[in-house]
Amino acid sequence: MIYMLADTPFLIAIFEYDFLLYALIAGLIMGFITPLIGSFVIIRRLSFIADTLSHFSLAGLSIGLFLTNTLSLTFIGDPLYLAVTAAVIGAFIIEVLRGYYQNYKEISMPIVMSLGTSLSALFISLAGGWNSQVYNFLFGSLLTVGNDYLYLIAITAVIVIIMILAFYKQIVLVSFDEAYAKLVGIKVGRFQFVSTLILSLVVSLSIVTVGVLLVASLMIIPVAAAMKVGKSFRNTITIAIFFSEISVVAGMWLSYEFNIPPGATIVLINIFILFMTGFFKRFIMNKRLKSRQQQIQMK
Amino acid sequence: MNIDIYGKGKILVRLSVNKLTFGYDYRTVLKDISFKINSGDFLAVIGNNGSGKSTLVKCILGINKVAPNQIFLDDIDVTLFHNFINIGYVPQKFDDFNYEFPITVNEILRASNVRRISEDKLLELLDKTGILELQNENINNLSGGQLQRVFIVRALMNDPKLLILDEPTVGVDRRNVEAFYKSVNELNKEGITIILITHNIHEAVADISHVLSIHNGEGVFKEVPRGDDE
Numbered sequence: 001m002i003y004m005l006a007d008t009p010f011l012i013a014i015f016e017y018d019f020l021l022y023a024l025i026a027g028l029i030m031g032f033i034t035p036l037i038g039s040f041v042i043i044r045r046l047s048f049i050a051d052t053l054s055h056f057s058l059a060g061l062s063i064g065l066f067l068t069n070t071l072s073l074t075f076i077g078d079p080l081y082l083a084v085t086a087a088v089i090g091a092f093i094i095e096v097l098r099g100y101y102q103n104y105k106e107i108s109m110p111i112v113m114s115l116g117t118s119l120s121a122l123f124i125s126l127a128g129g130w131n132s133q134v135y136n137f138l139f140g141s142l143l144t145v146g147n148d149y150l151y152l153i154a155i156t157a158v159i160v161i162i163m164i165l166a167f168y169k170q171i172v173l174v175s176f177d178e179a180y181a182k183l184v185g186i187k188v189g190r191f192q193f194v195s196t197l198i199l200s201l202v203v204s205l206s207i208v209t210v211g212v213l214l215v216a217s218l219m220i221i222p223v224a225a226a227m228k229v230g231k232s233f234r235n236t237i238t239i240a241i242f243f244s245e246i247s248v249v250a251g252m253w254l255s256y257e258f259n260i261p262p263g264a265t266i267v268l269i270n271i272f273i274l275f276m277t278g279f280f281k282r283f284i285m286n287k288r289l290k291s292r293q294q295q296i297q298m299k
Numbered sequence: 300m301n302i303d304i305y306g307k308g309k310i311l312v313r314l315s316v317n318k319l320t321f322g323y324d325y326r327t328v329l330k331d332i333s334f335k336i337n338s339g340d341f342l343a344v345i346g347n348n349g350s351g352k353s354t355l356v357k358c359i360l361g362i363n364k365v366a367p368n369q370i371f372l373d374d375i376d377v378t379l380f381h382n383f384i385n386i387g388y389v390p391q392k393f394d395d396f397n398y399e400f401p402i403t404v405n406e407i408l409r410a411s412n413v414r415r416i417s418e419d420k421l422l423e424l425l426d427k428t429g430i431l432e433l434q435n436e437n438i439n440n441l442s443g444g445q446l447q448r449v450f451i452v453r454a455l456m457n458d459p460k461l462l463i464l465d466e467p468t469v470g471v472d473r474r475n476v477e478a479f480y481k482s483v484n485e486l487n488k489e490g491i492t493i494i495l496i497t498h499n500i501h502e503a504v505a506d507i508s509h510v511l512s513i514h515n516g517e518g519v520f521k522e523v524p525r526g527d528d529e
Contacts, residue, residue: 039400044397102324175397176396177396177397179360183360183362184411185413227400227401230401231401231403232403233402296441297445
Protein backbone atom coordinates (compact mmCIF):
# COMPACT_ATOMS: atom_id res chain seq x y z
CA MET A 1 0.00 0.00 0.00
CA ILE A 2 2.70 2.40 1.09
CA TYR A 3 4.88 1.25 -1.81
CA MET A 4 2.69 2.98 -4.39
CA LEU A 5 3.17 6.38 -2.79
CA ALA A 6 6.91 6.25 -2.58
CA ASP A 7 7.45 9.01 -5.08
CA THR A 8 5.73 11.60 -2.90
CA PRO A 9 7.98 12.96 -0.12
CA PHE A 10 6.95 11.75 3.35
CA LEU A 11 6.04 15.20 4.66
CA ILE A 12 3.65 15.84 1.79
CA ALA A 13 2.26 12.32 1.76
CA ILE A 14 1.22 12.68 5.42
CA PHE A 15 -1.19 15.43 4.52
CA GLU A 16 -2.38 13.78 1.33
CA TYR A 17 -3.20 10.36 2.74
CA ASP A 18 -5.37 10.04 5.81
CA PHE A 19 -4.06 6.61 6.78
CA LEU A 20 -0.52 7.96 7.07
CA LEU A 21 -1.64 10.89 9.18
CA TYR A 22 -3.70 8.59 11.43
CA ALA A 23 -0.72 6.28 11.76
CA LEU A 24 1.54 9.16 12.71
CA ILE A 25 -0.90 10.59 15.27
CA ALA A 26 -1.46 7.13 16.77
CA GLY A 27 2.29 6.60 16.91
CA LEU A 28 2.87 9.94 18.58
CA ILE A 29 0.18 9.37 21.21
CA MET A 30 1.48 5.89 22.05
CA GLY A 31 5.03 7.23 21.90
CA PHE A 32 4.08 9.71 24.60
CA ILE A 33 2.27 7.51 27.09
CA THR A 34 4.25 4.28 26.83
CA PRO A 35 7.54 5.65 28.22
CA LEU A 36 5.59 7.64 30.78
CA ILE A 37 4.13 4.44 32.17
CA GLY A 38 7.27 2.50 31.36
CA SER A 39 9.29 4.66 33.76
CA PHE A 40 7.24 3.55 36.74
CA VAL A 41 7.25 -0.03 35.48
CA ILE A 42 11.06 0.01 35.34
CA ILE A 43 11.50 1.59 38.76
CA ARG A 44 9.30 -1.07 40.31
CA ARG A 45 11.36 -3.73 38.53
CA LEU A 46 8.34 -5.03 36.66
CA SER A 47 9.75 -4.70 33.14
CA PHE A 48 8.64 -8.20 32.32
CA ILE A 49 5.01 -7.43 33.08
CA ALA A 50 4.44 -5.57 29.78
CA ASP A 51 5.62 -8.56 27.81
CA THR A 52 3.48 -10.91 29.84
CA LEU A 53 0.38 -8.80 29.39
CA SER A 54 0.94 -8.39 25.67
CA HIS A 55 1.24 -12.16 25.22
CA PHE A 56 -1.91 -12.57 27.20
CA SER A 57 -3.66 -10.01 24.99
CA LEU A 58 -2.72 -12.15 22.01
CA ALA A 59 -4.94 -14.86 23.51
CA GLY A 60 -7.82 -12.37 23.38
CA LEU A 61 -7.03 -11.49 19.79
CA SER A 62 -6.85 -15.17 18.82
CA ILE A 63 -10.13 -15.93 20.53
CA GLY A 64 -11.54 -12.98 18.57
CA LEU A 65 -10.25 -14.49 15.34
CA PHE A 66 -11.76 -17.84 16.23
CA LEU A 67 -15.15 -16.28 17.04
CA THR A 68 -15.28 -14.21 13.85
CA ASN A 69 -13.60 -16.55 11.35
CA THR A 70 -14.74 -19.95 12.53
CA LEU A 71 -18.00 -19.29 14.33
CA SER A 72 -18.90 -16.19 12.27
CA LEU A 73 -19.82 -14.27 15.41
CA THR A 74 -19.05 -10.93 13.84
CA PHE A 75 -20.97 -8.92 16.45
CA ILE A 76 -17.90 -8.84 18.70
CA GLY A 77 -16.45 -6.29 16.29
CA ASP A 78 -12.79 -5.37 16.50
CA PRO A 79 -10.77 -8.14 18.20
CA LEU A 80 -8.86 -5.32 19.91
CA TYR A 81 -11.63 -5.11 22.50
CA LEU A 82 -11.05 -8.76 23.33
CA ALA A 83 -7.33 -8.01 23.59
CA VAL A 84 -8.07 -5.30 26.15
CA THR A 85 -10.35 -7.66 28.08
CA ALA A 86 -7.75 -10.41 27.99
CA ALA A 87 -5.01 -8.05 29.21
CA VAL A 88 -7.18 -7.00 32.15
CA ILE A 89 -7.86 -10.65 33.00
CA GLY A 90 -4.13 -11.36 32.66
CA ALA A 91 -3.36 -8.46 35.01
CA PHE A 92 -5.81 -9.88 37.51
CA ILE A 93 -4.25 -13.35 37.37
CA ILE A 94 -0.77 -11.84 37.80
CA GLU A 95 -1.89 -9.97 40.91
CA VAL A 96 -3.48 -13.11 42.39
CA LEU A 97 -0.33 -15.14 41.72
CA ARG A 98 1.90 -12.41 43.11
CA GLY A 99 -0.06 -12.60 46.32
CA TYR A 100 0.16 -16.38 46.30
CA TYR A 101 3.95 -16.52 45.88
CA GLN A 102 4.89 -13.69 48.25
CA ASN A 103 8.63 -14.29 48.08
CA TYR A 104 8.81 -15.27 44.42
CA LYS A 105 6.50 -12.75 42.84
CA GLU A 106 8.11 -13.00 39.42
CA ILE A 107 6.87 -16.58 39.05
CA SER A 108 3.52 -15.07 38.09
CA MET A 109 4.95 -13.74 34.82
CA PRO A 110 6.04 -16.96 33.06
CA ILE A 111 2.86 -18.70 34.22
CA VAL A 112 0.58 -16.04 32.77
CA MET A 113 2.74 -15.65 29.69
CA SER A 114 2.70 -19.34 28.86
CA LEU A 115 -1.03 -19.52 29.49
CA GLY A 116 -1.52 -16.61 27.07
CA THR A 117 0.80 -18.02 24.44
CA SER A 118 -0.66 -21.51 24.52
CA LEU A 119 -4.24 -20.20 24.35
CA SER A 120 -3.14 -18.07 21.38
CA ALA A 121 -1.61 -21.05 19.56
CA LEU A 122 -4.74 -23.07 20.23
CA PHE A 123 -7.21 -20.49 18.98
CA ILE A 124 -5.12 -19.38 16.01
CA SER A 125 -5.08 -22.98 14.88
CA LEU A 126 -8.84 -23.36 15.49
CA ALA A 127 -9.42 -20.15 13.53
CA GLY A 128 -7.75 -21.62 10.46
CA GLY A 129 -4.09 -21.10 11.18
CA TRP A 130 -1.65 -18.47 10.06
CA ASN A 131 -2.91 -15.49 8.08
CA SER A 132 -2.19 -11.80 7.61
CA GLN A 133 -4.33 -10.87 10.62
CA VAL A 134 -2.14 -13.00 12.86
CA TYR A 135 0.92 -11.37 11.33
CA ASN A 136 -0.55 -7.95 12.18
CA PHE A 137 -1.18 -9.01 15.77
CA LEU A 138 2.39 -10.14 16.15
CA PHE A 139 4.15 -7.26 14.42
CA GLY A 140 1.66 -4.40 14.43
CA SER A 141 -0.50 -2.73 11.86
CA LEU A 142 0.04 0.94 12.43
CA LEU A 143 -0.90 1.82 8.84
CA THR A 144 -4.39 0.39 9.16
CA VAL A 145 -5.57 2.35 12.20
CA GLY A 146 -8.89 4.14 11.89
CA ASN A 147 -10.76 6.92 13.61
CA ASP A 148 -12.15 4.65 16.33
CA TYR A 149 -8.71 3.57 17.42
CA LEU A 150 -7.46 7.15 17.49
CA TYR A 151 -10.33 8.22 19.75
CA LEU A 152 -9.74 5.20 21.98
CA ILE A 153 -6.05 5.88 22.51
CA ALA A 154 -6.56 9.63 22.81
CA ILE A 155 -9.05 9.07 25.65
CA THR A 156 -6.74 6.51 27.27
CA ALA A 157 -3.83 8.94 27.02
CA VAL A 158 -5.83 11.72 28.66
CA ILE A 159 -6.90 9.38 31.47
CA VAL A 160 -3.33 8.17 32.01
CA ILE A 161 -1.94 11.71 32.09
CA ILE A 162 -4.63 12.97 34.47
CA MET A 163 -4.08 10.00 36.80
CA ILE A 164 -0.34 10.54 36.84
CA LEU A 165 -0.68 14.27 37.53
CA ALA A 166 -3.31 13.74 40.21
CA PHE A 167 -1.44 10.97 42.03
CA TYR A 168 2.10 12.05 41.20
CA LYS A 169 3.40 12.05 44.80
CA GLN A 170 1.82 8.73 45.60
CA ILE A 171 3.08 7.10 42.41
CA VAL A 172 6.62 8.33 43.03
CA LEU A 173 6.54 7.11 46.64
CA VAL A 174 5.12 3.69 45.85
CA SER A 175 7.55 3.25 42.97
CA PHE A 176 10.71 4.26 44.75
CA ASP A 177 10.00 3.23 48.29
CA GLU A 178 7.10 0.93 48.94
CA ALA A 179 7.80 0.62 52.66
CA TYR A 180 7.66 4.38 53.13
CA ALA A 181 4.49 4.58 51.05
CA LYS A 182 2.84 2.08 53.40
CA LEU A 183 4.08 4.07 56.36
CA VAL A 184 2.35 7.25 55.23
CA GLY A 185 -0.87 5.37 54.69
CA ILE A 186 -0.96 4.75 50.94
CA LYS A 187 -2.91 1.58 50.21
CA VAL A 188 -0.13 -0.02 48.21
CA GLY A 189 -2.00 -3.19 47.22
CA ARG A 190 -5.00 -1.33 45.86
CA PHE A 191 -2.74 1.18 44.18
CA GLN A 192 -0.76 -1.55 42.51
CA PHE A 193 -3.90 -3.21 41.22
CA VAL A 194 -5.15 -0.01 39.60
CA SER A 195 -1.78 0.67 38.02
CA THR A 196 -1.59 -2.86 36.62
CA LEU A 197 -5.06 -2.37 35.12
CA ILE A 198 -3.98 0.85 33.43
CA LEU A 199 -0.84 -0.86 32.25
CA SER A 200 -2.86 -3.69 30.72
CA LEU A 201 -5.05 -1.18 28.91
CA VAL A 202 -2.06 0.63 27.43
CA VAL A 203 -0.25 -2.60 26.56
CA SER A 204 -3.21 -4.04 24.70
CA LEU A 205 -3.81 -0.79 22.84
CA SER A 206 -0.20 -0.49 21.78
CA ILE A 207 -0.32 -3.91 20.14
CA VAL A 208 -1.68 -2.11 17.08
CA THR A 209 1.43 0.06 16.89
CA VAL A 210 4.22 -2.49 17.10
CA GLY A 211 2.54 -5.84 17.69
CA VAL A 212 2.48 -8.28 20.58
CA LEU A 213 6.12 -9.25 20.26
CA LEU A 214 7.43 -5.70 20.47
CA VAL A 215 5.03 -3.92 22.84
CA ALA A 216 7.35 -4.11 25.83
CA SER A 217 10.11 -2.42 23.85
CA LEU A 218 8.03 0.76 23.47
CA MET A 219 7.69 1.00 27.24
CA ILE A 220 11.13 -0.06 28.28
CA ILE A 221 13.79 0.90 25.74
CA PRO A 222 13.38 4.71 25.63
CA VAL A 223 13.35 4.78 29.44
CA ALA A 224 16.33 2.44 29.64
CA ALA A 225 18.23 4.88 27.41
CA ALA A 226 17.04 7.98 29.26
CA MET A 227 17.86 6.68 32.74
CA LYS A 228 21.52 6.51 31.79
CA VAL A 229 21.69 10.21 30.97
CA GLY A 230 18.87 11.78 33.00
CA LYS A 231 19.77 14.17 35.81
CA SER A 232 16.51 14.03 37.70
CA PHE A 233 13.29 12.06 37.63
CA ARG A 234 11.39 14.58 35.51
CA ASN A 235 14.36 15.12 33.28
CA THR A 236 14.64 11.37 32.69
CA ILE A 237 10.98 10.98 31.80
CA THR A 238 11.15 13.99 29.48
CA ILE A 239 14.18 12.55 27.71
CA ALA A 240 12.48 9.14 27.45
CA ILE A 241 9.40 10.68 25.82
CA PHE A 242 11.65 12.68 23.50
CA PHE A 243 13.56 9.53 22.43
CA SER A 244 10.32 7.68 21.97
CA GLU A 245 8.75 10.38 19.79
CA ILE A 246 11.90 10.67 17.69
CA SER A 247 11.81 6.95 17.06
CA VAL A 248 8.13 7.13 16.05
CA VAL A 249 8.67 9.95 13.55
CA ALA A 250 11.94 8.57 12.20
CA GLY A 251 10.53 5.04 12.12
CA MET A 252 7.49 6.12 10.14
CA TRP A 253 9.60 8.13 7.76
CA LEU A 254 12.09 5.29 7.13
CA SER A 255 9.34 2.75 6.76
CA TYR A 256 7.72 5.02 4.17
CA GLU A 257 10.93 5.65 2.25
CA PHE A 258 12.17 2.07 2.21
CA ASN A 259 8.88 0.22 2.35
CA ILE A 260 9.70 -1.61 5.57
CA PRO A 261 7.33 -2.39 8.49
CA PRO A 262 6.86 0.71 10.72
CA GLY A 263 6.54 -1.12 14.06
CA ALA A 264 9.82 -2.96 13.69
CA THR A 265 11.55 0.17 12.39
CA ILE A 266 10.38 2.20 15.38
CA VAL A 267 11.73 -0.41 17.76
CA LEU A 268 15.06 -0.69 15.92
CA ILE A 269 15.52 3.08 16.09
CA ASN A 270 14.77 2.92 19.80
CA ILE A 271 17.50 0.32 20.18
CA PHE A 272 19.86 2.46 18.11
CA ILE A 273 19.21 5.41 20.44
CA LEU A 274 19.83 3.12 23.42
CA PHE A 275 23.23 2.15 22.03
CA MET A 276 24.10 5.74 21.23
CA THR A 277 23.27 6.92 24.76
CA GLY A 278 25.25 3.99 26.15
CA PHE A 279 28.19 5.08 24.01
CA PHE A 280 27.77 8.72 25.02
CA LYS A 281 27.55 7.76 28.67
CA ARG A 282 30.53 5.43 28.54
CA PHE A 283 32.97 7.62 26.69
CA ILE A 284 31.87 11.17 27.26
CA MET A 285 29.71 11.46 30.32
CA ASN A 286 31.42 9.03 32.70
CA LYS A 287 34.55 11.12 33.13
CA ARG A 288 32.54 14.21 33.88
CA LEU A 289 30.25 12.25 36.19
CA LYS A 290 33.16 10.87 38.22
CA SER A 291 34.59 14.30 38.92
CA ARG A 292 31.10 15.62 39.59
CA GLN A 293 30.47 12.83 42.08
CA GLN A 294 33.71 13.60 43.86
CA GLN A 295 32.80 17.26 43.90
CA ILE A 296 29.36 16.51 45.35
CA GLN A 297 30.64 14.10 47.94
CA MET A 298 33.16 16.66 49.14
CA LYS A 299 30.33 19.00 50.06
CA MET B 300 -13.29 1.63 64.07
CA ASN B 301 -10.77 3.86 62.38
CA ILE B 302 -8.51 6.14 64.30
CA ASP B 303 -6.95 8.96 62.41
CA ILE B 304 -3.71 10.25 63.82
CA TYR B 305 -3.33 12.71 61.01
CA GLY B 306 -4.66 15.53 63.19
CA LYS B 307 -2.25 17.66 65.14
CA GLY B 308 -4.13 17.18 68.40
CA LYS B 309 -2.71 13.76 69.06
CA ILE B 310 0.89 13.18 69.85
CA LEU B 311 2.67 9.92 70.32
CA VAL B 312 4.05 9.34 73.75
CA ARG B 313 4.24 5.71 74.66
CA LEU B 314 5.12 2.58 72.78
CA SER B 315 4.30 -0.73 74.30
CA VAL B 316 4.93 -4.09 72.73
CA ASN B 317 3.13 -6.96 74.34
CA LYS B 318 4.18 -10.55 73.65
CA LEU B 319 4.79 -9.84 69.98
CA THR B 320 5.18 -12.91 67.84
CA PHE B 321 5.64 -12.52 64.12
CA GLY B 322 6.82 -14.61 61.20
CA TYR B 323 6.95 -14.74 57.45
CA ASP B 324 5.07 -17.74 56.05
CA TYR B 325 6.15 -20.69 58.18
CA ARG B 326 9.22 -19.10 59.70
CA THR B 327 8.85 -17.38 63.07
CA VAL B 328 11.14 -14.36 63.28
CA LEU B 329 10.07 -12.75 66.55
CA LYS B 330 9.00 -14.71 69.61
CA ASP B 331 7.16 -13.25 72.55
CA ILE B 332 8.83 -9.84 72.56
CA SER B 333 7.64 -7.44 75.25
CA PHE B 334 8.82 -3.97 76.22
CA LYS B 335 7.53 -0.53 77.04
CA ILE B 336 9.03 2.90 76.47
CA ASN B 337 7.81 6.37 77.29
CA SER B 338 8.05 9.78 75.74
CA GLY B 339 11.64 11.02 75.58
CA ASP B 340 13.19 7.58 76.00
CA PHE B 341 16.04 6.36 73.84
CA LEU B 342 15.87 2.66 73.07
CA ALA B 343 18.72 0.78 71.44
CA VAL B 344 17.70 -2.47 69.77
CA ILE B 345 20.73 -4.66 69.37
CA GLY B 346 21.34 -8.07 67.88
CA ASN B 347 23.19 -9.85 65.11
CA ASN B 348 22.26 -9.61 61.47
CA GLY B 349 19.11 -11.58 60.84
CA SER B 350 18.08 -11.60 64.49
CA GLY B 351 14.80 -9.86 63.70
CA LYS B 352 15.59 -6.22 64.54
CA SER B 353 14.35 -4.77 61.28
CA THR B 354 11.35 -7.07 61.33
CA LEU B 355 10.41 -5.63 64.72
CA VAL B 356 10.60 -2.10 63.34
CA LYS B 357 8.45 -3.01 60.36
CA CYS B 358 5.88 -4.48 62.73
CA ILE B 359 5.75 -1.26 64.73
CA LEU B 360 5.36 0.74 61.54
CA GLY B 361 2.58 -1.34 60.07
CA ILE B 362 4.74 -2.38 57.12
CA ASN B 363 4.47 -5.92 58.46
CA LYS B 364 0.87 -6.70 59.39
CA VAL B 365 0.70 -7.99 62.95
CA ALA B 366 -2.17 -9.57 64.86
CA PRO B 367 -4.16 -7.22 67.12
CA ASN B 368 -3.32 -6.57 70.78
CA GLN B 369 0.43 -6.87 70.40
CA ILE B 370 1.70 -3.36 69.71
CA PHE B 371 0.29 -0.16 71.16
CA LEU B 372 1.19 3.44 70.43
CA ASP B 373 -0.30 5.76 73.01
CA ASP B 374 -2.41 2.84 74.22
CA ILE B 375 -3.96 2.47 70.78
CA ASP B 376 -3.53 -0.82 68.96
CA VAL B 377 -1.38 -0.18 65.86
CA THR B 378 -3.60 -2.41 63.77
CA LEU B 379 -6.18 0.39 63.97
CA PHE B 380 -3.93 3.03 62.45
CA HIS B 381 -4.14 3.94 58.81
CA ASN B 382 -0.90 5.76 58.70
CA PHE B 383 2.19 6.28 60.79
CA ILE B 384 3.07 9.81 59.80
CA ASN B 385 3.84 10.70 63.41
CA ILE B 386 6.74 8.30 63.31
CA GLY B 387 9.92 9.29 61.55
CA TYR B 388 11.59 6.30 59.97
CA VAL B 389 15.07 6.12 58.54
CA PRO B 390 15.34 2.74 56.85
CA GLN B 391 18.44 0.67 56.58
CA LYS B 392 20.47 1.66 53.55
CA PHE B 393 19.64 -0.14 50.31
CA ASP B 394 16.84 -1.84 52.12
CA ASP B 395 13.68 -0.96 50.29
CA PHE B 396 14.57 2.04 48.20
CA ASN B 397 14.86 1.56 44.43
CA TYR B 398 18.17 3.15 43.58
CA GLU B 399 19.78 3.71 40.21
CA PHE B 400 16.85 5.42 38.53
CA PRO B 401 17.65 9.15 38.53
CA ILE B 402 15.78 11.23 41.10
CA THR B 403 16.98 14.34 42.91
CA VAL B 404 17.00 14.98 46.65
CA ASN B 405 14.34 17.61 46.13
CA GLU B 406 12.09 15.36 44.09
CA ILE B 407 12.10 12.54 46.60
CA LEU B 408 11.58 14.90 49.54
CA ARG B 409 8.74 16.76 47.83
CA ALA B 410 6.99 13.51 46.99
CA SER B 411 7.38 12.49 50.63
CA ASN B 412 5.98 15.77 51.92
CA VAL B 413 2.68 14.29 53.02
CA ARG B 414 2.05 16.88 55.69
CA ARG B 415 2.64 19.67 53.16
CA ILE B 416 5.20 21.50 55.25
CA SER B 417 6.26 24.88 53.94
CA GLU B 418 9.14 25.46 51.56
CA ASP B 419 10.94 27.44 54.26
CA LYS B 420 10.72 24.63 56.76
CA LEU B 421 12.03 22.14 54.25
CA LEU B 422 14.99 24.39 53.42
CA GLU B 423 15.63 24.87 57.12
CA LEU B 424 15.75 21.10 57.66
CA LEU B 425 18.09 20.66 54.70
CA ASP B 426 20.32 23.36 56.10
CA LYS B 427 20.26 21.87 59.61
CA THR B 428 21.37 18.49 58.30
CA GLY B 429 24.00 20.08 56.07
CA ILE B 430 22.63 19.00 52.71
CA LEU B 431 21.14 22.27 51.52
CA GLU B 432 23.49 22.52 48.57
CA LEU B 433 22.73 18.95 47.54
CA GLN B 434 19.04 19.51 46.98
CA ASN B 435 19.19 19.40 43.21
CA GLU B 436 21.60 16.49 43.00
CA ASN B 437 20.73 13.05 41.76
CA ILE B 438 20.66 10.82 44.84
CA ASN B 439 22.72 8.21 43.04
CA ASN B 440 25.69 10.58 43.10
CA LEU B 441 25.63 11.05 46.87
CA SER B 442 27.88 9.34 49.39
CA GLY B 443 26.43 6.92 51.92
CA GLY B 444 26.46 9.54 54.66
CA GLN B 445 24.81 12.18 52.49
CA LEU B 446 22.09 9.76 51.48
CA GLN B 447 21.51 8.91 55.11
CA ARG B 448 20.96 12.59 55.83
CA VAL B 449 18.39 12.81 53.03
CA PHE B 450 16.44 10.05 54.74
CA ILE B 451 16.80 11.79 58.08
CA VAL B 452 15.34 14.99 56.61
CA ARG B 453 12.50 12.92 55.23
CA ALA B 454 11.89 11.39 58.64
CA LEU B 455 11.95 14.79 60.36
CA MET B 456 9.74 16.45 57.75
CA ASN B 457 6.58 15.12 59.30
CA ASP B 458 7.37 16.41 62.79
CA PRO B 459 7.78 13.00 64.35
CA LYS B 460 7.28 12.30 68.02
CA LEU B 461 9.07 9.00 67.59
CA LEU B 462 12.13 8.54 65.40
CA ILE B 463 13.22 5.07 64.32
CA LEU B 464 16.73 4.70 62.93
CA ASP B 465 17.60 1.37 61.36
CA GLU B 466 21.39 0.85 61.26
CA PRO B 467 21.86 4.54 60.49
CA THR B 468 25.63 4.54 60.42
CA VAL B 469 26.27 1.65 58.04
CA GLY B 470 28.39 3.04 55.23
CA VAL B 471 29.04 6.31 57.04
CA ASP B 472 32.67 7.11 57.71
CA ARG B 473 33.87 7.14 61.28
CA ARG B 474 34.34 10.86 61.73
CA ASN B 475 30.73 11.45 60.76
CA VAL B 476 29.33 8.76 63.02
CA GLU B 477 30.06 10.70 66.19
CA ALA B 478 28.60 13.91 64.77
CA PHE B 479 25.55 11.93 63.72
CA TYR B 480 24.88 10.56 67.20
CA LYS B 481 25.43 13.98 68.67
CA SER B 482 22.56 15.34 66.65
CA VAL B 483 20.42 12.32 67.48
CA ASN B 484 21.06 12.95 71.18
CA GLU B 485 19.98 16.53 70.66
CA LEU B 486 16.74 15.48 69.00
CA ASN B 487 16.13 13.17 71.93
CA LYS B 488 16.66 16.03 74.36
CA GLU B 489 14.09 18.03 72.43
CA GLY B 490 11.63 15.34 73.49
CA ILE B 491 11.58 13.05 70.48
CA THR B 492 11.54 9.39 71.46
CA ILE B 493 14.26 7.48 69.63
CA ILE B 494 14.54 3.84 68.67
CA LEU B 495 17.96 2.97 67.32
CA ILE B 496 18.58 -0.35 65.63
CA THR B 497 22.22 -1.33 65.59
CA HIS B 498 24.33 -4.46 65.46
CA ASN B 499 27.19 -2.66 67.09
CA ILE B 500 26.35 -1.05 70.42
CA HIS B 501 29.97 -0.04 71.04
CA GLU B 502 29.84 2.22 68.05
CA ALA B 503 26.86 4.03 69.39
CA VAL B 504 27.91 7.06 71.33
CA ALA B 505 24.25 7.56 71.91
CA ASP B 506 22.79 8.53 75.23
CA ILE B 507 20.46 5.55 75.48
CA SER B 508 17.94 4.87 78.23
CA HIS B 509 16.88 1.32 77.38
CA VAL B 510 18.30 -1.67 75.57
CA LEU B 511 16.43 -4.45 73.88
CA SER B 512 18.72 -7.20 72.74
CA ILE B 513 17.27 -9.66 70.30
CA HIS B 514 18.80 -13.06 69.84
CA ASN B 515 17.18 -15.66 67.61
CA GLY B 516 13.93 -13.75 67.73
CA GLU B 517 13.78 -13.57 71.52
CA GLY B 518 14.28 -10.30 73.30
CA VAL B 519 15.77 -9.17 76.60
CA PHE B 520 14.72 -5.69 77.67
CA LYS B 521 16.45 -3.60 80.30
CA GLU B 522 16.81 -0.05 81.46
CA VAL B 523 20.26 1.52 81.50
CA PRO B 524 21.40 4.49 83.52
CA ARG B 525 21.66 7.56 81.34
CA GLY B 526 24.86 9.55 81.11
CA ASP B 527 24.85 12.89 82.93
CA ASP B 528 24.32 15.87 80.74
CA GLU B 529 27.70 17.27 79.82
